[in-house]
Each structure stands twice: as structure tokens, then as C-alpha cells.
Amino acid sequence: MVELEQTFLNFLLRHQERHNRTYHFIILMDAITNAAKLIEHYYVTGALKGNWLGADTVNVQGESVMRMDRIANDIVTHHLRSTGRVISAVSEENEERIEMSGDDGRYFVYFDPLDGSSNIAHGLPVGFMFGIAKRNLKGPEDHHLRTGKEFIAAGMFVIPTGTFTLALREAGTWRFHVNETGTFVKPTRMMLPEATKTWELSFNAGNSSTFAPSVQTWIAENQQRQAFRYLGALAGDFHRLLANGGMFMYPAIVAHPDPKKNRPEGKLRLLYEAAVVAFMAREAGGAAVDEHGQPILEVQPQTLHHRTALYVGSPPLVESIARVLQRH
Numbered sequence: 255m256v257e258l259e260q261t262f263l264n265f266l267l268r269h270q271e272r273h274n275r276t277y278h279f280i281i282l283m284d285a286i287t288n289a290a291k292l293i294e295h296y297y298v299t300g301a302l303k304g305n306w307l308g309a310d311t312v313n314v315q316g317e318s319v320m321r322m323d324r325i326a327n328d329i330v331t332h333h334l335r336s337t338g339r340v341i342s343a344v345s346e347e348n349e350e351r352i353e354m355s356g357d358d359g360r361y362f363v364y365f366d367p368l369d370g371s372s373n374i375a376h377g378l379p380v381g382f383m384f385g386i387a388k389r390n391l392k393g394p395e396d397h398h399l400r401t402g403k404e405f406i407a408a409g410m411f412v413i414p415t416g417t418f419t420l421a422l423r424e425a426g427t428w429r430f431h432v433n434e435t436g437t438f439v440k441p442t443r444m445m446l447p448e449a450t451k452t453w454e455l456s457f458n459a460g461n462s463s464t465f466a467p468s469v470q471t472w473i474a475e476n477q478q479r480q481a482f483r484y485l486g487a488l489a490g491d492f493h494r495l496l497a498n499g500g501m502f503m504y505p506a507i508v509a510h511p512d513p514k515k516n517r518p519e520g521k522l523r524l525l526y527e528a529a530v531v532a533f534m535a536r537e538a539g540g541a542a543v544d545e546h547g548q549p550i551l552e553v554q555p556q557t558l559h560h561r562t563a564l565y566v567g568s569p570p571l572v573e574s575i576a577r578v579l580q581r582h
């Protein structure tokens with residue numbers, strides 16, 4: 255017998271029904287999952303069709319953009335716009351806000367269409383990550399950039415693995431898998447392991463000597479008890495962390511031998527990277543802090559592409575490093 259799994263659509267309909275919610279969010283999520291499937295298609299056929307080749311432009315962060323990033327950005331932008339439900343969006347690939355349905359819309363979407371760009375040329379895992387906030391329904395909308403705490407949902411697709419993780423405010427973090435017909439099925443609740451023998455630390459060890467001395471000391475004191483894993487794509491690293499427990503970190507770079515390469519504010523982007531995984535972590539029982547040891551979900555974005563340091567994962571590890579960061 256073929257086993258029938260609950261589909262993502264069925265899961266979402268029941269969730270909306272249980273919480274007396276509208277169908278608008280379902281329309282938005284339908285567009286997002288369709289965009290992800292299309293990106294996945296272009297990605298797996300990328301080598302054949304030449305979509306991986308060439309760094310043909312430079313994005314607003316000063317990084318080289320491969321063609322696949324632009325394809326993914328166009329796909330997501332088109333799908334979000336088509337819903338008629340998105341007020342405006344912020345994409346990693348666009349310097350300015352992308353205006354969509356204005357005040358007729360209901361949601362703000364912050365996204366990175368293809369995160370982990372160094373993996374693209376090799377067809378290795380990358381992420382499509384997004385955070386969603388809702389307009390003020392009670393009065394005039396001031397269009398302020400939302401903190402992670404104000405998100406109603408956040409999620410990521412690890413491309414090309416056919417997996418999708420979605421966190422819903424106060425309703426948990428759920429993982430889905432694509433089935434034979436390309437449908438996301440089988441909701442599985444994800445909880446960050448509190449304590450396990452397989453805890454993993456995930457960070458770019460090549461940068462270690464550039465971290466703050468207190469962070470370097472913390473690593474030296476704690477590394478024996480953890481395994482190291484680093485894929486170089488936040489979505490992939492966080493995906494494994496959600497199952498195995500541990501901590502992903504991208505500390506501030508403060509002691510680079512070439513001071514021009516320091517990043518005291520951190521590297522990752524708050525709105526569509528750090529806040530997205532922090533929201534998913536919170537709904538899975540985890541935590542996330544910045545270089546001051548303050549909760550990522552409370553950091554107010556100052557600009558669309560605000561950068562931050564990030565420490566995210568199982569509470570004992572995040573709390574331990576947070577105490578160190580708060581002291582310095």
C-alpha cells in the first residue's frame with residue numbers, strides 16, 4: 255500500500271481554521287512554495303543550462319552575483335507580486351524596497367532568494383529564506399521595518415534537497431519533504447535538542463583568529479565537547495542544527511590582519527537571514543543572540559540590509575556564549 259502523507263496545503267488550511275485565520279496567508283504560502291519549486295528546477299538543471307556560470311554583476315553587498323541568484327530573485331519577486339497580498343518586499347538582491355500592492359496588500363516579505371552563493375557553482379546546497387510580517391490592521395500602517403519578534407512566520411527551503419521548514423508564530427517549527435509528485439508533505443515538528451551527545455558547532459573556523467578574544471576563549475574552552483560542521487550556506491547549516499542541536503555562529507570580525515576586512519557589525523543580514531533563523535529557532539525551543547548577547551529577535555533593523563553577528567541554536571550553548579558577550 256502507498257502511504258498517504260498529510261500535504262502542506264492540508265496542514266496549512268487546518269492551521270488557519272484552528273486559529274480562525276484568513277485565506278490570505280494560504281495564497282501567500284502557495285506562491286512561496288511554487289517559487290521554491292521553480293528555483294529548485296532551475297538549480298538542478300543549472301549545470302546543463304549554464305545558469306551557474308559567470309559572476310556577471312555585483313550585488314548591493316559588493317559580492318559577485320551569479321546568474322542563478324538573479325533567476326531566483328526574479329522568480330520570487332514575480333510570485334510574491336502575483337498574490338496581490340504583498341505590500342512591499344525586501345530582497346538581498348535589490349538595494350531598494352520592491353513595491354508591490356502597497357496599502358491594498360497585507361504582508362511584508364523579507365527574503366534571500368539564494369543564500370550561500372559560494373555553493374552555487376558546485377550545485378551544493380543553498381537556501382531560499384524568508385520572513386513574513388503583517389500590516390497593522392488596527393490603524394494606519396507606518397511601513398517600518400519589522401523586528402524578528404514581529405514576524406508571523408519565517409521559513410527556508412534547502413535547495414536542491416526538496417526540504418522546506420516553516421515556523422509559525424506560537425505554533426512551532428515544521429519540516430516538510432517533497433514527494434514523488436512535487437508536493438510538500440509530511441509535517442514533522444522540529445525541536446532543538448536540549449542536550450545530546452551529537453551537538454555540533456558550526457562556524458567558519460578559518461576566521462577564528464579574527465573573532466573577539468572573549469569569543470576565541472569560549473571556543474577554546476568548549477570545542478572539545480562538540481563536533482564541527484560547516485557547509486557555508488546558512489540554511490543548510492541551520493537545517494542540520496535543528497535536528498542535531500548545537501550552535502551556528504557568525505561572530506563579528508574584529509581582529510583581521512587587514513583592518514579593512516574587519517566587520518565589527520557582523521556579516522549576515524538581519525532581516526532575511528539572522529531574524530529568519532532566530533524565529534525558526536525560537537519556535538523550536540532555541541535561542542539567538544547578536545555580538546552584544548542581545549536577542550536577535552529584538553534588534554530593530556536600521557536599514558534594509560542591516561548586518562549583524564549571529565549565535566543561534568540550543569539554549570545552553572547560546573546562553574553560555576551570551577553571558578560572555580554581555581560581559582564585554
Ligand code: F6P
Pocket residue numbers: 369370371372458486487488489522
Ligand atoms: O551571505 C550569507 C552566507 O552565504 C551564509 O549563507 C553563510 O552562512 C555565510 O555567508 C558563509 O560565509 P563564509 O564564506 O564567510 O563562511
